[in-house]
Amino acid sequence: MLVIAVVAIVGAGAFAVVASNRVKGSASKTAAAYFEAWRKGNVDGMARLVYQPPADYTARHRALSEELHVESIQLTPGPLKSTGDGSAEVPFAGVRRLAEFGAWPFDGILRLGVRDRAWKVLWAPETLHPLLKDGGRLELDEIDVSAAELVTSEGEKIPNDSYAEAYLNPLKPEFEQVGFGWQLVLKTPGQPDRSLLTKQPEANVERTTLSRPVQAAAARALDGIEDSTIVVIRPSTGEILGLADRLEDNYSAVRDVFPPGSVFKTISAAALLKKGLDPSAQVACPATYTIPGFRTIPNDGEVDRGLVSFTDAFAHSCNTTFVEQATTLLSSEELVETAAEWGFGRPIMTGIGGTCGTVPETDDMDLLAENAIGQGEVVTSPLCMAALAAAVQSGTWRSPRLLSKAQVRRIDGEPVPDVQLDERIVAALRNMMTAVVDHGTASEAGLPEGVAGKTGTAEVGEGVTPHGWFLGYRDDLAFCVFVRNGGSGRSAAVPAAVRFLNGL
Template sequence: MRDRWPLLMVAVVAVMVVIGVVVLAVAPDPVARSAERPLKPKGGAQGAPEQGRELTLEPLPAESTPGVPPFSPTALPSAPPSTSPVSTSPVSTSPASAPADAPEPVAARYFAAWQAGDFATMASLVDGPPADFADRHRRFSADLRIASLSLSPGVPRQVAENAAEAPFQGVREVTGLGSWPFTSVLRLTRVGGLWKVLWGPETLHPSLRDGGGLRIVETKVSRPATLTRDGTPFPADSRAGDYFSGLSASETRLSLEETPSGKVLLASPEQVAGGIRASVSRSVQSAAARALDGVAQPAAVVAVDVKSREVRAVADTLGAKGAFNGLYPPGSTFKVVTAAALLRGGLSPQSPVACPGTYTIPNGRSFTNADGADHGTVSLSTAFALSCNTTFARLSAERLRDGQLRAEAADRFGFREKPGLSSCRIRPHTTADELGADALGQNSVQASPLCMAEVAAAVASGVWRPAVLTPGADGGASVPLDDGVASSLRSMMAAVVTEGTAARAGLPSGTSGKTGTAEVAGARTHAWFIGYRDGLAFAVLVRNGGAGATAAAPIAAKFLKAL
């Protein structure tokens, strides 16, 4: 046993040598071992480093957030953002280096996540984020119609031991409004040795500070295809839509506004009016349209400039462009044309004429005045002012039987087949009864309100010309009336308003005109009033409205007083 002891010791030593060699062979390099463990403050105990000692921290671990690159020092901005338009990618600049405990890494990761719409990563970097953090961002973009966001971070700076600020610029693309630039600040704080974002609504936009808000406001703006002569839209409810295209067309203008201040931060550009201009005057059109407010029966008001013959207003509830194209018996308003033919035949306003209650054409039909009134012998001007049917039926049968009435109407007042806006006509008479009825604006005589406005304008100016709708347009050949005829008709139409059938209609001073009550088979009479005042000629028709003096003339008064 004693002899074996030395051999046993040799064997033990040999085993220990082998183990030592193996350990040395597999042991890591000391430099590698130092890289595996976190670096510690040199020369001190655990805790805060000593004054003047070097401190090195491990880099922040990268997060595996889809679409957001892990932070690297090269992603830190080194200079203030450019004022040139930003791109749709985060700005990347390269500072020389940043201390490992600086706020830059957190700011860079927050901006990168925000740019990518990664609200989960953003919330993880915020100190105490609200529970609806992600929803606030989504609602902000949805409510304000944000199509895209571009961020341009500036250089973060530490403003206190545990506080830092990262200024940044941004550009949001707002649908329908375009680019919306803004400038804000990302605030950070150090909590438990780690930097965190101090988030508030103003981080989204400075206008949200202290309970402020933002909103998109939609405003409908009229964008008609046709404008009035001065380039403005037609008045609301103009009653002219059948005559002009696109009067009710509009566009929606957008604005981005602060609340509650109402300050406009962004607005869609105002479009330059580019519609076709008509000869219509906005103020005259408005007066015509409002004159028909409350009129139960279909009606129309047409106004024409006496000098240019441009249509200044057309308000129509007749339908089918009845104010221009409709054919209605004009009743006693046609006595203007009949009186012109009689004056041309040798009578004067002072000529004495009979105005009995009833008159019967020899071997023909009878005609009566309104209410059968018998005025005896009066002047032609008075018979015109009182609208004596018997007078004009008799004088026509006696003085105009050779076609003078139709010639006057067709050749000098537009009652013929012709191009133009208005419609009116008269046929040759075959009997004395027809002639008597034509003289009173019945039988074959038919006219539109525009045609009768042209008649009134011809008296006012002494020249008949067709009306036009385009400023400066030439309506065609004009036909002068004899000076004596025109001046006589003016005095007679003035008498209608001062002492005749329209004396109680409330027409303003200076108005001249003629009432008309046109019979309609099987229906109530049409009410008419035509005239002129201050360079504006007009016609009013109320279809089946009754008497012209009580139904049409008051509408004309309302129209003229509104001018």
């Protein structure tokens, strides 16, 4: 009987040990059930599989989905790995689709362990997302933005380092549309906020008239040339194809004016042609010329060319010829009137402002002489000189513009009408500007075939380096190069024009 009793007791004890070691379910089944409930959004079902879930377990899950605007979640579990006696883990890949950002992938680890004789999920905030570790919070913030993008006429981005930023950046507010974007931010105690995702609203894209290849060529032509600018215009339309501006001290190629020097002889020549002076007429080009009863004007270097055609006097930029002819044949009013026909004193509707310049009337014969050669009180902008070159090429003066006609009208008002110019004078000026490049002051400088132009050197004070100018055109492209205090037009401006034209 005693033996039987002992055996019974031992048997009961062994059963109790077996019963106490019996574990409900398996790690793989618990993990599969958790992932399935997570996919379906069954947070209560997920909580039942978690060992001692926090009181805010359900609230955390629902808040994250609501605050981040989660539309769906995909979960792809990897193979289950045993990590010890009664513990395991399942690596998984997840993808949350957020309404504002689309697919947002993440990787996580689901940890499991035997608790109270059952396999349970050992949950922590990083199970929901690894970035929630250490008290991290994910927040979706609305950000106020106003977006506008200005692009080239081809619809492409403006080239980097284009030297046009000073004009484009202030123009953007004209096209901005007030809106808002989104930013997904990680906030971790003791650490700076970290932006994870940002979505800006689509920018209001506005095309300018800038040509990407022309703008790029103009900008690169000015690399290394301080205090300089190139303005390029399409003569047939007035569109500004290139606007590279490296002028310093807040000067603007569009809005500021400078003494033009001999490029203004293009206007003086037009006035003399209008008065009846023939391009082939023989005129004197002495080293110096004294206005009867007034001052003496020298040629550059006091070069004496003797008798030359009026075309060659223009090509060689004879100061003495232009002073003699202007003071003999023209009145100040006639010079001012001709300048007005070619843009001076006329409003310019670009969309970014602008001015052409002024030619003041005078009763002073010395001042008339100086004005006729672009000195005295005559001032002009590089934009205006590019428009002048464009007018010679096309036979029509057009207000330059950087935007579409509709946008220019909206910003600046009714456009300035085009001005048809005298065909006889235009034809003569084309030949004279061709002579400048062929055998005049811009000859043998490396300019491509087909270019016509006019150089200018503007004196700006005793001991101060003069401004260098060169305006010209080739086919349906007109330009003005201006180098402030850069030296002569031939030495400072023409080389930049060569680089620009060869860079197209």
